[in-house]
Amino acid sequence: MTDMTMIEAAARRLEGHARRTPLLSSPFLDEIAGRRVFVKAECLQHTGSFKFRGAWSAVSALDPETRRRGVIAYSSGNHAQGVALAARQHGVPAVIVMPADAPRLKIDNTRALGAEVVLYDRATEDRDAIGNALAEERGLTLIRPYDEPLVIAGQASVGLEIAEQAADEGISRADVIVCCGGGGLTSGVALALEARAPGLRVRTAEPAGFDDVALSLAAGEVIRNPSASGSICDAIVTPEPGQITFPILQRLCGPGLVVTDDEALEAVALAFLRLKLVLEPGGAVALASALFRRDRIEGEAVIVVASGGNVDPDTFTAALTRFLD
Amino acid sequence: MTDMTMIEAAARRLEGHARRTPLLSSPFLDEIAGRRVFVKAECLQHTGSFKFRGAWSAVSALDPETRRRGVIAYSSGNHAQGVALAARQHGVPAVIVMPADAPRLKIDNTRALGAEVVLYDRATEDRDAIGNALAEERGLTLIRPYDEPLVIAGQASVGLEIAEQAADEGISRADVIVCCGGGGLTSGVALALEARAPGLRVRTAEPAGFDDVALSLAAGEVIRNPSASGSICDAIVTPEPGQITFPILQRLCGPGLVVTDDEALEAVALAFLRLKLVLEPGGAVALASALFRRDRIEGEAVIVVASGGNVDPDTFTAALTRFLD
Structure with missing residues (x-):
């Protein structure tokens, strides 16, 4: 099982190979969200995602x-x-x-x-x-995508960096929203924050209709999505939470957040306009949750992980055309 | 006049206020450029540009x-x-x-x-x-945009960061290409590198038809652009190099590089695809020079400053539509 010893060892192996991605913000996004919003730009990671x-x-x-x-x-x-x-x-x-x-x-x-x-x-x-x-x-x-302790330990390095960057910004209590598919990134971040920044609570973000993690967290048991595909958030559509990841999510995460495909696309457009970042819809659901689910979030600041940017040009231009101008 | 004392003082005032922007790369861009390409992502600076x-x-x-x-x-x-x-x-x-x-x-x-x-x-x-x-x-x-020693000293902090980041990447000799309007950023970066990384040589990048700096450097005297507007690279169109900046450029820069508007737009599209960055055309002419003027550049690596990302959605969409797919 993934523990801090394994997470710290993974972080050492990643040093000089993975990028330490920046934590970005914009006064325009703060205004929409009604609190300070900090965006961990994992779309800038090698290959365009935290993976x-x-x-x-x-x-x-x-x-x-x-x-x-x-x-x-x-x-x-x-x-x-x-x-x-x-x-x-x-x-x-x-x-x-x-x-x-x-x-x-x-x-x-x-x-x-x-x-x-x-x-x-x-x-x-x-x-x-x-x-x-x-x-x-x-x-x-x-190499399994999420139900693999060494993979979770690698994704946890995102959490180690968030702990340090949040401290630099003077944030000790906040929700940390993570785009969630099988739960490898989310469980890794949650384990790292439990040890390094216990005032930061992880929340999952998913697209409506594929919110197996939110449903499973609410039910206290694994619940599958009714359909296997059909969301524009293809990067984070999985049939159900992982066997290894779900117990970690259950122990450490707050209630799951769910946004519509349209809200994810609007977050893509706003990340273009305000952060100069390219996000894919599945990598924008956490930002969409911060912007459009403000009543479900606690605290004066919120941290979101923008997990990936591998979006087709057509989808991206459709988002800009619909939500800007 | 701007010197290292003034530059270091500006860097101290900027600490905790300006972002230290990342130096990004992609194997796909390296292949096009025929050498390693490193992109200083100043589009991620507050307000979307180095300014x-x-x-x-x-x-x-x-x-x-x-x-x-x-x-x-x-x-x-x-x-x-x-x-x-x-x-x-x-x-x-x-x-x-x-x-x-x-x-x-x-x-x-x-x-x-x-x-x-x-x-x-x-x-x-x-x-x-x-x-x-x-x-x-x-x-x-x-507050003058470039012919002001304190402004040049502030822009020079981009050069201080490049000197450190290049050393981290093991680069001691390379061209550093900077999108150049009035020359405030370029002269600041050149002064910082002269002191901190003398093996890095600054080159200016401009759009064709508005290449007053390249022409002036070649002529050894200030030459004005024939027209005042009409490039999509609006951010870096100035009538002539600055009175304070030109002598610095003349002393420290290699020959100026010039790209077409289309090449700038293609660089915008490639930055979207390969770096997950939003660039404006004027902020992409340095990257375009690295990608499309490889014979005019020396060394095994090249560093480019992506100076801004404040692009209208229509221009951005047009770039993706024309150069991707």
Whole structure:
């Protein structure tokens, strides 16, 4: 299980490899939110999302002989790019199994980062069967996207940085809102803050209709989403919270926050206008929660993690056209 | 005149007020440029451009009695917002004289930051007469955008940060390309690097047709642009290099680099795609030079300053539509 010893070891392995991303703000966003808003810009991380941290943590922890044979991952995009770059920087092969309908940009980027991409049809093919066969044949190590202690330990470095940056801003009590899919980032941040900044409470943010974590937190047991796809927040759509992550979320997080796809898109437009950041909708749900769910949040300041920026140009321009001007 | 004593004093006044912006990179940009490209993301500075640094430096250096009466600035946009915010944070009034045809976003932002905006018609009215009358009447202090030693000293803090960040990346020899209008940022960066990282050579970047600095550097004397407006790079269009800045540029800079408006727009699109940054065209000409003028640049790495991100949504959308997909 991920503990502070494992988190601190991951942070040391990440040093000089992951970026320490800035904590940004704008008086215009403060005004909308009715409190000070601080944005942890993980879209500026290598590969455009926090996923590089967990991937590097996991790949760098493998024994050299095992690592040499290569790694494999299942991902619709951001985890794929994170694992591809971490593997390339270690000089080892990566195979990424992706759904054929993943955003083209993410498939192209994963290939360009040196990975072998194996596409499958979500409707007719069994992803796990494809991956298991490849892994066995070549001796590849599976890097899970969130239900993996070493990955959680890597994502926790976001929490270590937030603890320091919040202290620099004089913030000791606040909600920290994290865009939540399977819960790897959220549980990592929650564990780091529990140890380093116990006055900061983590909240999950999800898109409406895919709010399995909010529902599960409210029910006290794992609840699945009714549908598996259909949100523009593709990066954070998972069927249910992870087996390893959910108990951590349950112990440490406040009630889950939920926003509509439109609110996520408006947050994308406002991040463009006020922060000069490119966010993908799934990476903007935490900011949307801070801006549009002010009555559900406590404290004079709020910290949000802007978890990724790998958005297709069409989606991005649609957000600007709809919500600016 | 601006020297290292003045630059170091400005950096101390800026501490805790200006952001230390990150130095970003992408393997995809390295491939286009044929060398490693590092991007100093000043679009993430308060008010969306480096101008806040110089404005804060100048406003914070005024004696309290003078400052209390307020400040005045002439600006089509980024300097306006920088002065407005610096004045507001000092609790003093700011009057900004802007051309009526400045981008609406910049006018709106300047007002929202608490400044009194006075619009004038570029064709029929005398900007200086309007400003002088107001300044005299109210006892306002003029904050010049670039030909002002305290402003240059503030912009120089970008150079101090680059010197440290380049050392962290192991870069001791490289061209440092700076988007250049009147030359306040460029001369400040050049002075800071001369003292702190003499292996880093500053180069100016400008849009074609408004390359007064490149022409002046080549001629060894000040040459004016034939026209005063008409580039999409509005932020960095000035009639000629400054009287204070030009001798500094002449002494310290390599030959000027020039890119087309289209190349600036393509750099805007690539910064969106690869860095998750929002740049305005005038803030992207340095990146465009690194990407599209590789034969004019020396060394295995290049550093560019992405100086601002205050772009209208329409211009941004047009860049994505034309150069991505």
